Amino acid sequence: MEEFFIPFCLVEKSESTKNSLKKVIERIFRKSPIFTVDDGVECWDLVQKYNDLMIIVANYLEDQYLTEQLVKNIRESENTNIRNIFVIFITSNSNAEINFKALQVGADDFINKPFLIDEVIAKFQNAYRIMHLYKTIEFHTKTIQDLNEELRRDTLRMRDLLYLFECLRIPDGAERINRITEIALWIANEYDPEDEKLKNLIQEASKLCFVGRLHLPERNIGEIPTQNGILKNEKMEKIPFFSKEVFSFFRSYQDVADVVIHIYENYDGSGLPDKLEKGNIPLASRILRVVIDYDDYYQQKKFESNKIVAMLEAESRRLYDFRIVVLLDQYLAYRSSILKVPTERPIEIDELAEGMTLSRNIVTETGLKIAVAGTLLNEEAVERIKTIAKAEPIIGRIYIKIQ
Numbered sequence: 001m002e003e004f005f006i007p008f009c010l011v012e013k014s015e016s017t018k019n020s021l022k023k024v025i026e027r028i029f030r031k032s033p034i035f036t037v038d039d040g041v042e043c044w045d046l047v048q049k050y051n052d053l054m055i056i057v058a059n060y061l062e063d064q065y066l067t068e069q070l071v072k073n074i075r076e077s078e079n080t081n082i083r084n085i086f087v088i089f090i091t092s093n094s095n096a097e098i099n100f101k102a103l104q105v106g107a108d109d110f111i112n113k114p115f116l117i118d119e120v121i122a123k124f125q126n127a128y129r130i131m132h133l134y135k136t137i138e139f140h141t142k143t144i145q146d147l148n149e150e151l152r153r154d155t156l157r158m159r160d161l162l163y164l165f166e167c168l169r170i171p172d173g174a175e176r177i178n179r180i181t182e183i184a185l186w187i188a189n190e191y192d193p194e195d196e197k198l199k200n201l202i203q204e205a206s207k208l209c210f211v212g213r214l215h216l217p218e219r220n221i222g223e224i225p226t227q228n229g230i231l232k233n234e235k236m237e238k239i240p241f242f243s244k245e246v247f248s249f250f251r252s253y254q255d256v257a258d259v260v261i262h263i264y265e266n267y268d269g270s271g272l273p274d275k276l277e278k279g280n281i282p283l284a285s286r287i288l289r290v291v292i293d294y295d296d297y298y299q300q301k302k303f304e305s306n307k308i309v310a311m312l313e314a315e316s317r318r319l320y321d322f323r324i325v326v327l328l329d330q331y332l333a334y335r336s337s338i339l340k341v342p343t344e345r346p347i348e349i350d351e352l353a354e355g356m357t358l359s360r361n362i363v364t365e366t367g368l369k370i371a372v373a374g375t376l377l378n379e380e381a382v383e384r385i386k387t388i389a390k391a392e393p394i395i396g397r398i399y400i401k402i403q
Contacts, residue, residue: 004139006131007033007050008124011043011058011067012090021057024120029128039063040070047074053081053134055127060089060102060110071106084134086127148252155252159208162246166210171222173210176295181206184284184291186334187327190396191287201284205259209288211246212239212260224296229319231264231272240264240273259284263292266319278321290324305332317367326363326395333360333399346397349389352382360399364392 008025012018018036025034035054037043040063043056056074058067067089077083089102089110102110109127111120167173184202192198213221216235225236240261247257262276262285269277290312297308309329316322336359337345344359354377362371362385370388375381 004132004135005029005031005033006128006135007035007054009035009037009043009046009054009056011037011040011056011070013038013059013062017059017090020115021120024117024124028121028124032128040066044070044073047082047085051079051082053085053131055086055088055124055131057088057090057111060091060098060107061113068105075106081134081138084131086131088123088127151252155250158250159204159253162211162214163207165214166208169214169221170210172299176299177207177209180209180288180291180295183294183328183331184287186331187287187291187324188284190327190330191283191323198284201255201259201282202287204253204256205284206288208256208260209263209292212241212243212263214246215239215242224300226264226293226296229266229315230270237272244273258282259288263289265289267316267321268318271319281321286321287324290320290328293320294328322363322367323365323395326361329360330396330399337399342402344399344401346399349386349394349398352377352385352398354379354382357401357403358399359401362398363395364388365395366392368392370394 006029008029010018010021012021022034022036025032035046035050037046040058043058047054047056056070058070060067071087074082074085074087086109087107089107090113091098091102091110092113099110099112108130109123111123163177166177170176181203184206185199188195188198188202213225215238216223220235223236225231225239231237231239240263243257243261243263247253247261250257259282261273262282265271265274265276265281265285267278267281267286269275294308294312297303297311298305303311309325309332312320312325312328313322316325333344333346336343347356356377358371358373358375358377360373361369363369368388371377371381371385377385
């Protein structure tokens with residue numbers, strides 16, 4: 001730790017008093033700089049220029065107004081070091097009221113005239129010890145900040161290396177991660193537009209969502225790891241545990257680690273690694289699980305998107321949070337709605353009208369499916385949907401086919 005010496009500033013018009021105090025300081029604190037000024041205005045100018053901790057010894061008896069203004073400026077400064085400057089007032093031992101007022105206006109201590117040298121030395125040493133402690137804390141705080149910044153940079157470098165490794169080892173890794181990130185972020189925004197922390201977590205976790213698969217041999221790396229929602233063999237069962245091992249080196253990345261590690265928890269508590277269930281599974285993990293499973297099937301090119309969603313829906317409440325599956329279905333509708341020639345579009349519930357055809361299921365927050373995709377709405381169906389929706393909010397939006 002670097003050595004530092006706290007300076008003193010004497011605010012005093014009397015040369016004899018200045019010299020007396022300087023001799024004490026020079027004898028006890030040999031390496032401390034000593035500044036001398038005549039009043040509080042000059043002292044404040046010095047404080048602003050020096051811009052650091054110091055010990056001010058100011059004669060309160062000579063000009064109470066300027067001295068009080070000096071202390072007021074110091075205590076109201078936005079600079080922490082200036083605000084913490086130790087101020088000692090020179091007062092009179094014949095006036096207890098002045099001594100009390102000195103502390104009231106913001107001084108840290110006072111010394112009385114006529115001086116008792118032992119008292120002056122003791123109070124200067126106390127002030128110096130406090131200022132030195134502040135400096136020591138400042139030094140260690142800066143050291144910790146530097147180490148944290150270095151750790152943050154190292155963590156980001158490790159993250160980027162893992163991401164590159166995923167892109168190299170996972171078939172179409174970069175494309176898949178980008179697709180998963182886009183879908184998961186869309187779902188998170190629909191789930192709770194105000195939850196920026198959730199979106200940030202997904203942004204980071206989705207980049208590393210395949211970390212657990214990196215231990216797999218080449219012949220297995222492209223396989224779907226689950227069968228009927230369960231990691232299908234011993235190799236695949238190691239996926240969450242390998243993620244946990246990798247993230248054990250990411251001490252400052254634990255929120256993201258928690259998401260990735262728990263992707264393969266099942267909604268009913270039968271998953272790995274910790275058999276968490278329902279709301280105990282991180283929301284970002286629940287979102288990524290649905291999206292990754294969807295993308296695993298999509299990547300195989302064996303099923304149409306709507307068929308994959310139907311497969312996931314069949315396992316809602318056992319493997320998946322049903323709300324996430326509903327929002328995944330709506331993401332596909334959203335993608336369809338922004339095509340050059342859209343086939344469906346979102347509407348507000350008040351826009352529902354007889355003759356419209358639903359393109360997606362309408363599901364409430366409690367999981368009640370109040371209308372299914374393909375339903376041609378009549379007046380009775382419209383009224384029923386609106387009535388139920390008043391009592392139970394629906395998930396996401398309503399999509400209809402474009403005639």
